[in-house]
Amino acid sequence: MRYLVTGGAGYIGSCVSQHLIDKKHEVIIVDNLSTGLKKNIPRKSQFYKINIQDKKKIRKIFKKHKIDIVMHFAAFIDNEESVLKPKKYFKNNYLNGKSFFSCCIEQGVNKIIYSSTAAVYGNKNKRVSEKDKLSPMSPYPLSKLFLEKYLDKNKRKISCIILRYFNVAGADQNLRCGFNINKGYNLILNLCRSVYQKKKLIINGNNYKTKDGTTIRDYIHVNDLAEIHYKASKLINNKKVYYKLNCGYGFGFSVLEILKEFKKISKKKINFEFGKRRKFDIIISISNPSKLKKLINWKPKHQSLSHLVKSSLNWFNKSYKKNNNKVYK
Numbered sequence: 001m002r003y004l005v006t007g008g009a010g011y012i013g014s015c016v017s018q019h020l021i022d023k024k025h026e027v028i029i030v031d032n033l034s035t036g037l038k039k040n041i042p043r044k045s046q047f048y049k050i051n052i053q054d055k056k057k058i059r060k061i062f063k064k065h066k067i068d069i070v071m072h073f074a075a076f077i078d079n080e081e082s083v084l085k086p087k088k089y090f091k092n093n094y095l096n097g098k099s100f101f102s103c104c105i106e107q108g109v110n111k112i113i114y115s116s117t118a119a120v121y122g123n124k125n126k127r128v129s130e131k132d133k134l135s136p137m138s139p140y141p142l143s144k145l146f147l148e149k150y151l152d153k154n155k156r157k158i159s160c161i162i163l164r165y166f167n168v169a170g171a172d173q174n175l176r177c178g179f180n181i182n183k184g185y186n187l188i189l190n191l192c193r194s195v196y197q198k199k200k201l202i203i204n205g206n207n208y209k210t211k212d213g214t215t216i217r218d219y220i221h222v223n224d225l226a227e228i229h230y231k232a233s234k235l236i237n238n239k240k241v242y243y244k245l246n247c248g249y250g251f252g253f254s255v256l257e258i259l260k261e262f263k264k265i266s267k268k269k270i271n272f273e274f275g276k277r278r279k280f281d282i283i284i285s286i287s288n289p290s291k292l293k294k295l296i297n298w299k300p301k302h303q304s305l306s307h308l309v310k311s312s313l314n315w316f317n318k319s320y321k322k323n324n325n326k327v328y329k
């Protein structure tokens with residue numbers, strides 16, 4: 001099959017592209033490198049440095065390559081920044097995404113996988129399933145939800161799976177691609193920075209009603225997520241479907257539990273302090289992945305926390321300039 005992947009120089013898009021190429025498929029990547037990395041782009045893909053909003057250039061690509069399936073990853077993803085700059089998120093994630101999807105539909109490319117986020121559910125004190133009420137708490141998930149709604153409106157014209165990712169971590173198993181170590185803010189990245197750059201970790205809030213007072217997240221390894229995309233693409237290719245599926249393992253870890261695992265694996269002291277709660281932070285975010293497992297027959301392979309931490313540290317270490325060549329096994 002021939003895939004068009006937007007955001008394929010980014011963290012998840014590049015790992016999924018690599019996985020598709022490993023499965024002997026063809027991948028065309030569209031990315032403007034606003035947050036993505038050139039070195040992430042798989043060698044065997046074709047790359048176009050284009051903004052997804054540029055309909056003229058996107059049409060040209062559709063005319064040149066007969067695309068079977070589109071995977072749309074391109075977006076801005078910094079939740080904290082979205083609170084400060086909501087318009088930036090509305091423009092790129094919703095308006096540009098809408099322009100891109102309308103171009104796909106106009107060109108008859110109607111098999112679509114869209115990367116959404118579990119943050120559309122907001123705060124729920126339980127494992128969330130796809131039927132749960134949606135209540136995004138900040139502009140980032142709201143912009144992602146707007147684009148879901150655009151697909152809802154066009155669902156008769158397309159075969160589509162919307163994947164709502166929980167927290168993605170780890171890197172490609174052969175360390176060919178992974179997250180950008182210089183951009184963004186999330187716990188895994190900050191813990192890698194603490195280990196390698198001795199940066200102090202600030203934990204936002206330690207008085208939540210959870211087992212140890214810190215927030216809890218369901219982390220999914222990017223290799224498992226890549227396999228989900230592959231299986232989902234086979235499904236939309238074989239029949240006309242319209243699904244929204246949670247992508248997580250169904251269990252979560254607190255900030256302090258993750259910190260403890262980083263300490264154990266790296267054998268380094270991690271300098272941290274407790275900071276204030278942030279208004280937009282979700283307290284507990286855990287998936288109920290039953291629908292995903294049933295519909296695409298997915299079995300996780302990388303769910304151990306130690307594997308997830310080692311994989312993240314190995315990627316950071318490889319990308320970090322002062323590489324000390326340590327590989328965690």
Ligand SMILES: NC(=O)c1ccc[n+]([C@@H]2O[C@H](COP(=O)([O-])OP(=O)(O)OC[C@H]3O[C@@H](n4cnc5c(N)ncnc54)[C@H](O)[C@@H]3O)[C@@H](O)[C@H]2O)c1
Nearest residue numbers: 007009010011012031032033034035036051052074075168
């Ligand atoms: N990382 C996570 O934990 C997570 C969780 C939930 C959902 N998601 C979703 O997954 C997708 C990918 O996230 P990621 O972590 O790989 O982010 P990322 O920032 O690493 O990748 C996004 C890519 O999109 C590109 N891009 C952005 N705007 C563009 C535009 N207008 N035109 C062309 N390219 C553009 C960037 O250059 C980058 O390469 C996003 O849609 C995000 O909302 C990610």
